[in-house]
Amino acid sequence: MLATLIAAASLLSAALPAAAQQPGTAPVATPAPSKTPILDSLRLSPEPPAPAPDDASRRLTVGTGKDKKVVALGRRFAVLIGVGEAKIKGYDLTPLIECLKDSRELAGRLRGSGYTVTLLSEEATAPTYLNVLGAVNRVCRDATADDQILIYASSHGGVINGDPSIALKDNFIKLKEIKKALAGSKALVRLILLDACRDQKGFPTETSEFRDIHTVLSCRPDESSLSIDGDMSVFTKVLIEGLAECRADRVKDGKIELDELLYYLDEDVPTLASRIRPGHRQNPTRTVVDPRALNPVLATCSLWDQLQLAPQPNLQPVAVEGPVARGPRNDMIISAAIAGKITIGMGVDELVGQLGQPATPITFDKDGKDILMFTDQPKEGDITYIFMDKRVVSNVMVMYKKACEADFDAAASRQAVAKLLTGRKPSDLDGLLSGLDMPTLFARIGCPSSVLATTINDKSQLLTWADVPEEGSELTIKMESGKSGSVSVKKAAK
Numbered sequence: 077m078l079a080t081l082i083a084a085a086s087l088l089s090a091a092l093p094a095a096a097q098q099p100g101t102a103p104v105a106t107p108a109p110s111k112t113p114i115l116d117s118l119r120l121s122p123e124p125p126a127p128a129p130d131d132a133s134r135r136l137t138v139g140t141g142k143d144k145k146v147v148a149l150g151r152r153f154a155v156l157i158g159v160g161e162a163k164i165k166g167y168d169l170t171p172l173i174e175c176l177k178d179s180r181e182l183a184g185r186l187r188g189s190g191y192t193v194t195l196l197s198e199e200a201t202a203p204t205y206l207n208v209l210g211a212v213n214r215v216c217r218d219a220t221a222d223d224q225i226l227i228y229a230s231s232h233g234g235v236i237n238g239d240p241s242i243a244l245k246d247n248f249i250k251l252k253e254i255k256k257a258l259a260g261s262k263a264l265v266r267l268i269l270l271d272a273c274r275d276q277k278g279f280p281t282e283t284s285e286f287r288d289i290h291t292v293l294s295c296r297p298d299e300s301s302l303s304i305d306g307d308m309s310v311f312t313k314v315l316i317e318g319l320a321e322c323r324a325d326r327v328k329d330g331k332i333e334l335d336e337l338l339y340y341l342d343e344d345v346p347t348l349a350s351r352i353r354p355g356h357r358q359n360p361t362r363t364v365v366d367p368r369a370l371n372p373v374l375a376t377c378s379l380w381d382q383l384q385l386a387p388q389p390n391l392q393p394v395a396v397e398g399p400v401a402r403g404p405r406n407d408m409i410i411s412a413a414i415a416g417k418i419t420i421g422m423g424v425d426e427l428v429g430q431l432g433q434p435a436t437p438i439t440f441d442k443d444g445k446d447i448l449m450f451t452d453q454p455k456e457g458d459i460t461y462i463f464m465d466k467r468v469v470s471n472v473m474v475m476y477k478k479a480c481e482a483d484f485d486a487a488a489s490r491q492a493v494a495k496l497l498t499g500r501k502p503s504d505l506d507g508l509l510s511g512l513d514m515p516t517l518f519a520r521i522g523c524p525s526s527v528l529a530t531t532i533n534d535k536s537q538l539l540t541w542a543d544v545p546e547e548g549s550e551l552t553i554k555m556e557s558g559k560s561g562s563v564s565v566k567k568a569a570k
Contacts, residue, residue: 151219152189153218153223153263154183154186154225155193155212156196157196157208158178158195158196158203158231159172160172162244169243170232172232174303174305175230175271178308178309179197180199185319186375189319189376194214194215202245204244205244205248212227212257220262221262224267225258225261225263226374227258227268229242232272233273234248251268251270256286265372266290269292269315274295274298286365291363294309294360295311295358295359302358310349310352311341313348319374324339334362334373345358346358418431418462423468424438427448434448435449435450443466444464444465446464447464453474458476473528475526476526476527477526486544489521489522492522494545496520505563506564509553509560509563521541522541525541527539539555549567552566
């Protein structure tokens, strides 16, 4: 396996210029900015990406019947509230350090999708009552009839004097205070995302007196919102994953609409919550009365841009797309979980601090070289290989064991390949399967059994179908610049 891995690394890096393989080396040319702002937020840049001034795909349908029309969205505003520790007289509230990471990470993702973000947390502007109310009122006042407003809060939720409320740094703010400010705004889209517990009796939906405000809550009444110790809350973690990794874009049109995001949250939040705490129930909900914007576009992304990241001499996310015709969702699998934790040039101590101990012992040779293996990274069944040189990270490779939402089906792939080869030899597959993008390739012969992707050379990926075109063989296709290149069939290694 090690020899195969090293050979694959050589194959994938052969096309790289020498400078691009050296940790810390500056790129030869500055890549053009991505046309997909949300993807920029995944790049490991110390500065947040600038908001996109225009976005042609940001359109939505408003009205019904004869009044139905398509309009273009203007600016995107977001006020994000994260309260790590509330100190309110008369209340003993447990610190929620995870809320700080919730708001910080979501701010990065939204900036990458063109939002002008106001962040209120202990890490930025203090989330006091006056600061929060002032920020909300300013955004509501400044927004025009073409704009979009998103208000997000991650904190304790409760009922104070009969009113659903959110704990801030120094006091509670009533949910209806936020809704009242939004109701007075001219903004076309008004959205609240609330990550807080609702298990205190008397936490109603409270929507009847405020129309045209979408409110997404992290759980149902009588449920609590779970957080992951030392990480993030379950709801916000899934929310960011759906936006940042483009997984919530079900129809793959480059737009993440609110309905798509809600579908994704509805599927993945309960699953993650029950995995973190067996038996825990957490089900996100939405409330809205008489909305003008029937299905707002919250973010945009491009599959092509995700597969075609400009090469840089540092860690880059890598991606494959699931087949259009298989499974309930067509997820884009991006190793953002790895990209957010590892950088080229990182030392072994920092690496272990981020990912834990590798599955293989750390045994540097005299040149400080080693290959470390982390199992179940970034997902269960996957393996991440860290190449060390001079005791620092020099390259990263990910072996995806489940490349699509659908499971690999060797028999179905063999049948599909046999159909393509009617009257031909296996060597003819090179001409039959070359020049195809991933969606087309997967639709023709099914999901691969594994994908070997490197984080330095994002132009090349190795896709493997085990036991295809016959049992005991392997079909391997090298992807270059988003298209299938060389196709080979050989007996599988023992």
